[in-house]
Amino acid sequence: xxxxxxxxxxVLTGLISVTNKALVQWNLGxxxxxxxxxxxxxxxxxxxxxxxxxRQTADHVDRRVGFVMGFGGALSMLCFLIALQHMPGIVAFPxxxxxxxxxxxxxxxxxxxxxxxxxxxxxxxxxLVAIWLIY
Amino acid sequence: xxxxxxxxxxxxxxxxxxxLSVAFNTLFASSYKIAVxxxxxxxxxxxxxxxxxxxxxxxxxxxxxxxxxxxxxxxMGIVSGVMVYFATLSFFYHMTRGQLSxxxxxxxxxxxxxxxASILAWGEHPSPRQTVGMVLIVIxxxxxxxxxxxxxxxx
Numbered sequence: 535x536x537x538x539x540x541x542x543x544x545v546l547t548g549l550i551s552v553t554n555k556a557l558v559q560w561n562l563g564x565x566x567x568x569x570x571x572x573x574x575x576x577x578x579x580x581x582x583x584x585x586x587x588x589r590q591t592a593d594h595v596d597r598r599v600g601f602v603m604g605f606g607g608a609l610s611m612l613c614f615l616i617a618l619q620h621m622p623g624i625v626a627f628p629x630x631x632x633x634x635x636x637x638x639x640x641x642x643x644x645x646x647x648x649x650x651x652x653x654x655x656x657x658x659x660x661x662l663v664a665i666w667l668i669y
Numbered sequence: 670x671x672x673x674x675x676x677x678x679x680x681x682x683x684x685x686x687x688x689l690s691v692a693f694n695t696l697f698a699s700s701y702k703i704a705v706x707x708x709x710x711x712x713x714x715x716x717x718x719x720x721x722x723x724x725x726x727x728x729x730x731x732x733x734x735x736x737x738x739x740x741x742x743x744x745m746g747i748v749s750g751v752m753v754y755f756a757t758l759s760f761f762y763h764m765t766r767g768q769l770s771x772x773x774x775x776x777x778x779x780x781x782x783x784x785x786a787s788i789l790a791w792g793e794h795p796s797p798r799q800t801v802g803m804v805l806i807v808i809x810x811x812x813x814x815x816x817x818x819x820x821x822x823x824x
Contacts, residue, residue, distance in 0.1 A: 539763035544775050546756035548782025553749045555783050557742065559791050565742035567730050572746025574723040577754035581716035592713045599704045600714040604721020606696035612729070613690035617683045623787030624795050626687060628806050631780045633691035635813055638698040646702060657813030660805050667802030669684075 554615060555623045563619045570612065574604075628668050632661040715757055774814030778807065 557569055585592075592600070618626050636658050642648040650658070677685075704714050730736050763772060784803065787793040795803065 536763050536766040539759040540772055540775055543756045543760040543763065544779050545782075546752045546759070547776055548779035550749050550752050550756065551780065551783035552786045553745055553752075555786060555791070557745060560741070562739060562742045562745070565737050565739040567726070567733070567736050568738050569742040569746040569749075570726050571723070571730065571736075572743050573750045573753070574719055574726055576747050576750025577757075578716070578719040578723050580751070580754045581719050585713065585716055590710070590713055592710070592717060595707055596704075596709045596713045597717050599700050599707070599709055600717020601721035601724075603697050603700040603704075603714070604718040604723070605725045606693045606700065607718060608722035608725040608729075610690045610693035610697060612726075613686045613693065617686040617690060620679050620683045621687070622793045623783050623791070624793045624799060624803075627780045627783045627787075628803060630687060630690055630694075631777060632806060632809065633688070634694050634698065635777070635810065637691050637695040639813070641695055641699050642702070645699065651815070653812045653815045657809045657811075657815075660809035660812065664802040664805035664809055667805065668799045 551627060554611075554618065555627075557615070558618050563615070566612070566615045570608070570615070573611075574608065625668055629665050632665050636661050636665075711761055715761065719754075771814060774810050777810045777814075780806070 557563060557566065562569070584590075614626070614630055617630075639650060639654065639658055643650065704711060760772065760776065788795065
């Protein structure tokens with residue numbers, strides 16, 4: 535069951551990225567604002583309803599962290615959709631994905647004092663080479 | 670040249686947007702680490718992520734003072750939004766039993782979908798150099814996920 539849930543998340547995440555690409559390919563890139571508003575409104579309504587049904591409450595830390603994540607997530611997607619408008623998908627998607635891996639790893643080291651294993655350092659090095667090759 | 674910034678080419682401008690996308694996403698991922706460390710209720714945080722995203726977009730549109738409506742784009746947004754809700758929910762429920770490192774790696778590999786779609790459906794052709802880079806992606810993601818800690822379970 536757990537593996538099935540992971541596969542559902544895997545497929546849905548992939549399909550969302552395909553939808554982003556389709557938006558640009560179908561000449562709807564100029565309507566990305568309405569697309570993004572709908573994109574975030576749907577899960578907001580579903581999530582709030584779910585919270586009400588389950589009678590879940592949020593403390594101020596949950597709210598603040600969630601809000602900052604939402605701010606970062608929305609601007610990240612907005613910038614990505616703008617970039618995707620003029621970049622091939624075979625470049626934009628891998629560079630963004632690997633860039634996230636490298637940048638998050640660096641922030642983990644600098645801000646959270648995390649230690650990376652040798653294989654993770656190798657992963658970062660390979661990511662940088664892959665970005666260079668693809669871009 | 671880009672019309673807004675005559676000294677930069679469009680390619681360079683798009684590179685800047687791509688870097689900004691990575692920077693904002695790093696803010697997102699770093700906040701997730703804070704949520705885990707502070708033992709936040711991730712299901713509740715998840716709802717507030719959507720609230721924060723919606724509010725950010727609403728402010729952005731208000732600042733622009735214009736929005737172009739298109740039914741197809743609106744419906745695509747709704748469908749994608751429903752998908753992102755169930756994707757996150759499935760992932761969080763999976764995380765109550767699964768291991769964070771393996772799971773993140775699997776989710777990261779989902780970029781295969783848009784890359785394959787770009788090649789098969791929209792006729793983009795990767796050069797041999799880019800193909801080598803794509804093979805390296807898989808290796809890099811697997812290597813990066815191998816020893817990551819597994820303390821990201823749900824409260």
